Amino acid sequence: MQEFDVLVVGGGPGGYVAAIRAAQRGLSVGVVEKERPGGVCLNWGCIPTKAMLRSADVYETVLHAADFGVNVENVSLDYDAITRRKNSVVKGLTDGVAGLLKTNGVTVVNGHARFTGPTTVDVYATGDSPLGADGPRYAAEPAGAQPIEQVSARDVIIATGSVPVQLPLPGADLPGVITSDGAFGLTEVPKRIAIIGGSAVGAEWATLFATLGSEVSIIEMQQTLVPAEDVEVGKALGRSFTKRGIKVLTGATVSRIDQGADGLQVSVDGAKPQQIDADVVLVGVGRKPNTANLDLDKAGVATNERGFVGVDDKLRTNVEHVYAIGDVTGKALLAHVASHQGVVAAETIAGHHAAIDYNVIPAATFTHPEIASVGLTEAKAVEAGHEFVTAKFPFAALGRAQSYGDTEGFLKIVAGKKYGEVLGVHIIGPSASDLITEGALAMALEATLDELAETIHAHPTLGEVGMEAAMAALGLPVHIAPPKKR
Numbered sequence: 001m002q003e004f005d006v007l008v009v010g011g012g013p014g015g016y017v018a019a020i021r022a023a024q025r026g027l028s029v030g031v032v033e034k035e036r037p038g039g040v041c042l043n044w045g046c047i048p049t050k051a052m053l054r055s056a057d058v059y060e061t062v063l064h065a066a067d068f069g070v071n072v073e074n075v076s077l078d079y080d081a082i083t084r085r086k087n088s089v090v091k092g093l094t095d096g097v098a099g100l101l102k103t104n105g106v107t108v109v110n111g112h113a114r115f116t117g118p119t120t121v122d123v124y125a126t127g128d129s130p131l132g133a134d135g136p137r138y139a140a141e142p143a144g145a146q147p148i149e150q151v152s153a154r155d156v157i158i159a160t161g162s163v164p165v166q167l168p169l170p171g172a173d174l175p176g177v178i179t180s181d182g183a184f185g186l187t188e189v190p191k192r193i194a195i196i197g198g199s200a201v202g203a204e205w206a207t208l209f210a211t212l213g214s215e216v217s218i219i220e221m222q223q224t225l226v227p228a229e230d231v232e233v234g235k236a237l238g239r240s241f242t243k244r245g246i247k248v249l250t251g252a253t254v255s256r257i258d259q260g261a262d263g264l265q266v267s268v269d270g271a272k273p274q275q276i277d278a279d280v281v282l283v284g285v286g287r288k289p290n291t292a293n294l295d296l297d298k299a300g301v302a303t304n305e306r307g308f309v310g311v312d313d314k315l316r317t318n319v320e321h322v323y324a325i326g327d328v329t330g331k332a333l334l335a336h337v338a339s340h341q342g343v344v345a346a347e348t349i350a351g352h353h354a355a356i357d358y359n360v361i362p363a364a365t366f367t368h369p370e371i372a373s374v375g376l377t378e379a380k381a382v383e384a385g386h387e388f389v390t391a392k393f394p395f396a397a398l399g400r401a402q403s404y405g406d407t408e409g410f411l412k413i414v415a416g417k418k419y420g421e422v423l424g425v426h427i428i429g430p431s432a433s434d435l436i437t438e439g440a441l442a443m444a445l446e447a448t449l450d451e452l453a454e455t456i457h458a459h460p461t462l463g464e465v466g467m468e469a470a471m472a473a474l475g476l477p478v479h480i481a482p483p484k485k486r
Helices: 015-024 039-044 046-063 079-103 200-211 231-243 335-349 378-383 399-404 432-444 449-454 464-473
Strands: 002-009 029-033 107-110 112-117 120-124 149-158 162-164 177-179 192-196 215-220 247-250 253-260 263-269 274-278 280-283 287-289 322-324 363-365 371-375 388-394 410-416 422-428
Touching (some): 015 029, 039 079, 046 079, 046 200, 192 200, 388 464, 432 464
Antiparallel strands (some): 112 120, 253 263, 363 371, 388 410
């Protein structure tokens, strides 16, 4: 039996960060991982989708090169090359994580972990993991299989992440119906694709395939796309998608999927019931905790009705010496949250202080235009009983956006009415994912509108949008018309 001070079950963005931090604190650390290090984020989520979206962005830029005075002929798309580049990026980063674990003295045990007690696990060989419609499929150990390793530790961190939700729809098991993970198995750009779910995952895939030439339909049961975002942002994305030729159906649900003579037929219920023809149907309605086959009951670890592991502010579960981090906790299914939780858990185990503020979590959606946010939406501010002011500043009024040729969208700020403290920042537009950091820092430091407005921003930059929105919220806009007097 291998023994460690800390055992991390899962090597994703939460698990490997926790392992490295624990090792930096002088603890002996082991990680059980059944695939490549990096988890869903590096292998099936954040990184591969962004690599492919970058290829789509370059393709679209070249198609419109004449707008910038550059003449390009015979533009063509090579989907195989796009996937090869994606695979290369993924391999480089996963190999990098493996190297970091090794450099920090972390022992990696390859296989699938099953708890045999609170701080002991058996590790089983998983075999190959061919890509199926629902993502990587691991060969389950046969009945009576013997573990290849037995591992124990003083403290254990559960970091097994999440898996795509499968809809219980008639026809959901038909060939051509895939999840967001399974989409990486496509060998060509589908001519027609229907995407069920208009949140971040579905919206990103819609952006990718629409740019690459697919006929895209996206179906969302809420009244706006990206329903977790501010309503104005969701409406703006819907308008942008429609202009790009994407068929947007909100306030709609899918009742069934059938095999037709010419592909799949998706039955959509809503204000206008209809059928959508598609060659591929991508289900992107969310993710669920990856707690199956862990035998958590043998560790005594409690989960809620949805399978998420309950934790306190230090990521401790109901069982002493057992922690949980990342998607499996259900706090916020974001890679950067998992990483920060990993730091908090590792520091706590090592006897150091660390904390996480769930009120200041930035989120980014890599659609075109990009979306990013932090803090309260206008609706959430109303729900919380705040007296507040809001203001928007359009990217079209920025010199850098005009010169760059990307003027779509705006930054919206929500601030307390009395003191001007920043309550939320919501962006749709170029480089939103980079710009949101200023909003997160403003909230973390309890900055006010005055402080944002008085901070000198470099010109011409996209970053000026936050300063300009703060000025507008103060009723003193410079580069847009003043608000109408009532």
